[in-house]
Amino acid sequence: DVKVTQSSRYLVKRTGEKVFLECVQDMDHENMFWYRQDPGLGLRLIYFSYDVKMKEKGDIPEGYSVSREKKERFSLILESASTNQTSMYLCESGGGTEAFFGQGTRLTVV
Amino acid sequence: GENVEQHPSTLSVQEGDSAVIKCTYSDSASNYFPWYKQELGKRPQLIIDIRSNVGEKKDQRIAVTLNKTAKHFSLHITETQPEDSAVYFCAASKGNTGTASKLTFGTGTRLQVTL
Numbered sequence: 001d002v003k004v005t006q007s008s009r010y011l012v013k014r015t016g017e018k019v020f021l022e023c024v025q026d027m028d029h030e031n032m033f034w035y036r037q038d039p040g041l042g043l044r045l046i047y048f049s050y051d052v053k054m055k056e057k058g059d060i061p062e063g064y065s066v067s068r069e070k071k072e073r074f075s076l077i078l079e080s081a082s083t084n085q086t087s088m089y090l091c092e093s094g095g096g097t098e099a100f101f102g103q104g105t106r107l108t109v110v
Numbered sequence: 111g112e113n114v115e116q117h118p119s120t121l122s123v124q125e126g127d128s129a130v131i132k133c134t135y136s137d138s139a140s141n142y143f144p145w146y147k148q149e150l151g152k153r154p155q156l157i158i159d160i161r162s163n164v165g166e167k168k169d170q171r172i173a174v175t176l177n178k179t180a181k182h183f184s185l186h187i188t189e190t191q192p193e194d195s196a197v198y199f200c201a202a203s204k205g206n207t208g209t210a211s212k213l214t215f216g217t218g219t220r221l222q223v224t225l
Contacts, residue, residue, distance in 0.1 A: 031211045040119065042199060042217035043154075050208040058212075059111075090153070095211025096203045097142055101153040 003027075004093045006102035013109050019078040021105050023091030031095035032074035033058075034066065037088040037104070048095075049074055081109045112137040114202050116216025123190050124224055131219045133200035134182040140202040143176060143183045144213070148197045157198075158185070190223045197221070 007022035023032065031050045035043040035058075045058030049068040063085060067075040074093075078085055086109045091102040113136040123129050135143075141162040146154035160167045160174045160183065167174050171190075176183040187194055197218045204210040 031206075031208070033212070035215075040217065042116075043215040045212065045214075048209075048212060050211065056209060092213070095213060096206035097144075097159070098206060098211075099144070099156070099213060101155075103153050 004091060004100050004102040006089075006091050006105050008105050009103065011105060011107045013078075013081050013107065015082060015109055017078075017081045017109075019081050019107065019109075021076040021078075021089055021091075021107070023074045023076070023093070023102055024072055025074075025093035025100070026072065027093060027098075027100070028071065029094045029098065030071070031093070031098075032068065033092040033095065034064075034074065034076045035090045035092065036060070036085075037090055043090060046076065050095075078107075081107075083109050085109050112140060112202055112204075112214040114200060114214050114216045116200050116219060118219060119217065120220045120222070122222045122224060125190060125192060127190055129187045129190055129194070129221055129223075131185045131198055131200070131221075132182060133184070133202075133216050134180075135202040135214075136181065137202070137204070138178075138181065139204050140214075141205065142203045143174070144201050144203075145174060145185050146199045146201065148199065148218075150196075154199060187221075190221075192223050192225065195221055195223045 033048040047066040144159035200216040201213040
């Protein structure tokens with residue numbers, strides 16, 4: 001069974017804090033993705049990675065960065081959290097015909 | 111880049127009726143079109159997919175059709191049941207390797223099946 005695990009289900013952070021969201025997969029996938037999901041806007045791609053230490057900007061990278069030091073782990077970093085980054089964050093592993101999602105992290109920035 | 115549009119944004123049907131959700135895409139190089147169902151509080155789950163060399167695919171009450179010329183694809187759910195209530199997303203992709211593996215999603219359709 002493919003497992004894509006996000007480190008937290010719910011997070012509450014203060015404005016200006018540095019926030020780390022972790023995603024781990026056990027399928028040896030090369031491709032991993034981070035989205036944010038907001039009502040009426042669907043899933044918007046923030047960043048993705050198709051190899052260790054490789055990263056590419058998605059559609060809405062501003063205010064975010066990522067890290068892929070190991071194949072199984074893809075981290076999303078909010079350098080200085082702001083209230084407009086309150087959202088559901090979804091990690092995807094595999095891409096294309098092999099896409100599997102994590103359970104999501106609901107982040108609230110106060 | 112690819113752009114996927116999805117309609118309607120909300121859909122309410124009576125139990126037993128059919129539901130149809132439509133998507134259009136812009137990049138003729140896209141060749142894989144999955145549909146995801148997301149129940150409240152849960153992760154998106156793949157329910158059916160279609161590749162560009164096929165025009166239609168069916169799995170029990172769910173079917174997907176693809177018109178490559180018009181660049182649109184549709185999800186059809188027959189004999190709807192209350193457990194079909196969820197948000198449905200269409201997506202498009204160009205392949206499985208590198209940047210081609212990127213899925214571009216529609217904005218979602220909230221389907222409500224009423225008794």
